[in-house]
Amino acid sequence: MAKVILKNLVKYYSKEKVIKNLNIEIEHGEFVALVGPSGCGKTTTLKLLSGLLLPDQGQILLDKEEITFLPAEQRDIVMVFQDHLLFPHLSVAENVAFGLKMLGVSKKIRMEKAKALLELVHLPGIEQKYPGQLSGGQQQRVALARALALEPKVLLLDEPLSNLDPTLREEMRELILQIHRKLNMTTVFVTHDQNEAMLLADKIAVMLEGQILQYDTPYNLYNHPVNKKIASMFGVCNYLEGNIHNNNFFAKGKKISIPHFLDNGEFVACVRAEHIEICSPPQKECFSGVIEDKKFSAGQSIIKISTDLGLLTAVVKNHIDIELGSRMYFKIEWNRVWFQKRGESCEDFHHNSHLERGQQNITNIKNDKAACG
Amino acid sequence: MGVSMDKKQLVHKIIVMIFFILLMSPFLILLLWAFSKVWTAGSIFPHDWGLRGWQYILNPQNKILSVIGTSIFLSLAVTLVATIISIPAGKALGLYDFPGKNIVEILVLAPIIIPPITIGMGIHVIFIKYGLVDTFLGVLLIHLVVVMPYGIRIFASVYKAMGLKWEEQSKILKANNWQRFIYVTLPFLKPGLITSGILMFNVSFSQYFLTFLIGGGKIVTLPLVLFPYINSGDRVIGSVISLIFILIALIFMFIIERVITDPKQKSSYYYL
Numbered sequence: 001m002a003k004v005i006l007k008n009l010v011k012y013y014s015k016e017k018v019i020k021n022l023n024i025e026i027e028h029g030e031f032v033a034l035v036g037p038s039g040c041g042k043t044t045t046l047k048l049l050s051g052l053l054l055p056d057q058g059q060i061l062l063d064k065e066e067i068t069f070l071p072a073e074q075r076d077i078v079m080v081f082q083d084h085l086l087f088p089h090l091s092v093a094e095n096v097a098f099g100l101k102m103l104g105v106s107k108k109i110r111m112e113k114a115k116a117l118l119e120l121v122h123l124p125g126i127e128q129k130y131p132g133q134l135s136g137g138q139q140q141r142v143a144l145a146r147a148l149a150l151e152p153k154v155l156l157l158d159e160p161l162s163n164l165d166p167t168l169r170e171e172m173r174e175l176i177l178q179i180h181r182k183l184n185m186t187t188v189f190v191t192h193d194q195n196e197a198m199l200l201a202d203k204i205a206v207m208l209e210g211q212i213l214q215y216d217t218p219y220n221l222y223n224h225p226v227n228k229k230i231a232s233m234f235g236v237c238n239y240l241e242g243n244i245h246n247n248n249f250f251a252k253g254k255k256i257s258i259p260h261f262l263d264n265g266e267f268v269a270c271v272r273a274e275h276i277e278i279c280s281p282p283q284k285e286c287f288s289g290v291i292e293d294k295k296f297s298a299g300q301s302i303i304k305i306s307t308d309l310g311l312l313t314a315v316v317k318n319h320i321d322i323e324l325g326s327r328m329y330f331k332i333e334w335n336r337v338w339f340q341k342r343g344e345s346c347e348d349f350h351h352n353s354h355l356e357r358g359q360q361n362i363t364n365i366k367n368d369k370a371a372c373g
Numbered sequence: 374m375g376v377s378m379d380k381k382q383l384v385h386k387i388i389v390m391i392f393f394i395l396l397m398s399p400f401l402i403l404l405l406w407a408f409s410k411v412w413t414a415g416s417i418f419p420h421d422w423g424l425r426g427w428q429y430i431l432n433p434q435n436k437i438l439s440v441i442g443t444s445i446f447l448s449l450a451v452t453l454v455a456t457i458i459s460i461p462a463g464k465a466l467g468l469y470d471f472p473g474k475n476i477v478e479i480l481v482l483a484p485i486i487i488p489p490i491t492i493g494m495g496i497h498v499i500f501i502k503y504g505l506v507d508t509f510l511g512v513l514l515i516h517l518v519v520v521m522p523y524g525i526r527i528f529a530s531v532y533k534a535m536g537l538k539w540e541e542q543s544k545i546l547k548a549n550n551w552q553r554f555i556y557v558t559l560p561f562l563k564p565g566l567i568t569s570g571i572l573m574f575n576v577s578f579s580q581y582f583l584t585f586l587i588g589g590g591k592i593v594t595l596p597l598v599l600f601p602y603i604n605s606g607d608r609v610i611g612s613v614i615s616l617i618f619i620l621i622a623l624i625f626m627f628i629i630e631r632v633i634t635d636p637k638q639k640s641s642y643y644y645l
Contacts, residue, residue, distance in 0.1 A: 072544040
C-alpha cells in the first residue's frame with residue numbers, strides 16, 4: 001500500500017512563496033497528474049515529495065508515516081527527471097541496476113533485474129550499450145526502467161514526454177500507462193500538457209501559482225470545472241453573461257429555462273463547444289447564426305457562429321457543407337451547461353474573449369430576427 | 374582549383390613546420406649540449422661528444438639523484454593534498470551561492486595574480502614563528518598556496534558545468550554521500566583531475582623562489598640545483614638537469630592521463 005498525503009505544504013525560494021498551502025491526497029495505485037503552466041510549482045511539489053527539497057511548513061505522509069524531512073535516499077519514492085540523466089560512464093545495464101547497487105544487492109541479481117526491466121520497457125538486448133549510443137526515446141525508457149528497478153512505493157515523473165517528438169510521445173505515453181496498470185504503482189506525473197494529463201491520469205490536480213485549484217477526475221474537470229480558467233484549460237468554452245430569475249436564464253434579451261435549480265442573480269453560463277449542436281430541420285428552441293469561420297480536423301469541424309448571444313465556437317461531428325457567411329440553426333444542450341455566479345473569485349480571469357468579440361458582432365446582426373419561433 | 378588547394382596545403386605545412394622548429398629548437402639545443410664535450414662559441418655543432426654531464430649526475434656523491442627524489446616526492450605530495458582540498462572548495466564555488474563568494478573567489482586567485490615574492494615575504498615571518506621554516510612541511514604548505522588556485526578554478530568550472538542534477542539523480546537512486554562521490558561525481562571530475570593534476574605538479578615542480586625562501590637550502594629541489602649550473606656557465610650539466618626536468622614532467626603527464634582516462638568513454642567531457 002502506498003497512500004500519499006501532502007498537508008499544508010509551504011515552500012519559499014529566497015523569500016518568494018512558491019508553494020502556498022498545498023494539500024493533496026493520493027490513494028494507493030492512483031495515477032495523478034499535476035497540471036499547470038510553467039513556474040506554477042509543479043516540479044517543486046515533486047521535489048518536495050522526493051525529498052530533494054524540504055518544505056518550510058507542512059507535512060508529507062506516506063502510509064500514515066511522516067516522511068517530511070527524511071532524506072531523498074531513504075525514501076521509498078523514485079523520480080524520473082525531464083532530462084533522462086543516464087550516467088554516461090555506465091552501460092545501460094549498470095544504469096538500470098544503479099539503485100540496486102547502492103542498496104548492496106548482489107551483482108547477479110542486479111543484472112537479472114536489469115534484463116527483466118529492459119524487457120518491460122521494450123528494450124531487450126541493449127544491456128551492454130552506453131547511453132550515448134541510444135536515441136532520445138530509448139534513453140527516456142531506460143531512465144524509467146532505472147527508476148522501476150528500485151520498486152518504489154511511489155513513482156514520480158517530471159515531464160518525461162516533453163523532450164520527445166509526437167510519435168515517440170504517444171508510444172512512451174502508452175508504455176507508461178501499460179506499466180502503471182501492470183505494476184499498480186502509485187504514480188505522480190507532472191505535465192504542462194492538459195491533454196496528456198487527461199489521457200493518462202485517474203485524477204488531475206490543476207496547479208496555479210503554488211496552489212491546487214481543483215483536484216478531480218478528468219471527467220469532472222471537463223464537466224464540472226470550478227472556474228473559468230479550468231473550464232478553458234480542458235476544452236473550448238463559450239461564456240454567456242446573464243441573469244437568473246425564477247430558474248430562467250436571461251441573456252441578451254433571450255429567455256432560457258434551465259433544468260437544475262439555481263438562486264437568482266447574475267451568472268455566467270459556460271457552454272462547451274461540443275454541447276452546441278446543429279439543428280436540422282430547425283426546431284422551436286433553436287438559435288440562428290451566421291457561420292464566420294470553419295475548420296475541419298480529424299472527423300470534426302470547429303465552427304465560429306455569430307448569433308444574438310455573441311460569437312460562439314462549436315465543435316460538430318463531420319464536415320459541414322455550408323459556405324462561410326450563410327445562416328444555420330443550432331441548439332445548446334442546456335442540461336450540460338454550467339453556471340458560475342458573477343463577481344466570484346474567478347471573474348478576473350479574462351477568458352470570455354469569445355463573448356467580447358461577440359458583443360461587437362451583435363450590432364451587425366441586430367436586424368436579424370432571432371431564432372425560429 | 375586543385376592547384377590552389379595544393380598551394381594552400383603547402384602554406385599550411387610550412388607554417389606548421391616553422392612553429393614546430395621554433396618550439397623544438399630550445400629542446401634540440403639542450404640535447405646537443407647534454408651530449409657535448411667541447412662546444413666553442415661560433416660553431417654550429419659541438420666539436421666533441423661526451424657523457425660528462427650524465428656521469429656527474431649519476432655519481433651518488435653529487436647527491437643529484439636524491440634531489441630528484443625529493444623533488445618528485447614533494448610535488449606528488451603537493452598535488453595530492455591540493456587536489457583533496459581543491460575538489461570540495463571548487464564545488465562550493467562552482468555550485469553554491471553564499472555571502473562573500475566574490476571575495477573568496479578573488480582571494481583564491483590572489484596567489485596567481487600577486488607576485489610570489491610578496492606572499493613569500495609575509496608567510497616567511499609567520500613560518501619562522503611556527504617553526505615551519507627549513508622543514509619539508511613548510512615547503513609543502515607554501516607550494517600549496519601557489520598551486521591550489523589552479524585546482525580550485527578548474528574544479529569550480531567542472532562542477533559548474535556539471536550542475537546539481539547528477540547529484541540529485543543519484544540521491545533519488547538511493548546513493549549516500551560517499552557513493553554519490555565515488556560512483557557519480559568522480560567520473561565527471563576525471564577531465565578536471567587530469568588537467569589540474571598536470572598543472573599543479575608542474576607548478577610545484579618548477580617552483581624556485583618559494584622553495585628557496587622557506588626551505589632555506591635544507592630542502593633542496595631540482596630547480597635549486599639547476600640554477601647555479603646555468604648561472605655559473607656549466608652548460609653541460611645544466612642541460613642534462615634540464616632534460617631530466619622535462620622528462621619527469623612528461624612522464625608524470627603520461628601516467629596521469631593513462632591512469633585517469635577511461636578507454637570506454639568517447640568524449641572526455643560527459644557534460645558537453
